[in-house]
Amino acid sequence: MALSASDLPAMYSLLTNSLSADESVRKPAEAALSQSESRPGFCSCLMVMSLEVITAKDLAAQVDVRLMASVYFKNGVNRYWRNRRDSS
Numbered sequence: 001m002a003l004s005a006s007d008l009p010a011m012y013s014l015l016t017n018s019l020s021a022d023e024s025v026r027k028p029a030e031a032a033l034s035q036s037e038s039r040p041g042f043c044s045c046l047m048v049m050s051l052e053v054i055t056a057k058d059l060a061a062q063v064d065v066r067l068m069a070s071v072y073f074k075n076g077v078n079r080y081w082r083n084r085r086d087s088s
Helices: 005-018 023-036 042-054 059-086
Strands: none
Touching: 005 023, 005 042, 005 059, 042 059
16 A cells, blocks of 8 residues: 555654664664555655655754655665666
8 A cells, every 4th residue: 555645644753763762662663664665655755754854943853854764765766766777
């Protein structure tokens, strides 16, 4: 099932939890993000989320989430799009 704008709060929560020092919070979030990576709309959700964070009034409080979203986006492009583009 494709991710959509309605999934943004859950994605934000997963990204926030993936930054936690508490392993019991971080590991499930990382696992859920790994499973979401292959779903259609994952990269779109990350980009929308990054734009929302950039335009937020409390940008300083959300920088880490924006950076984590950027890393997941970069990795998704490397993993799923470059292989398709480079193959014949």
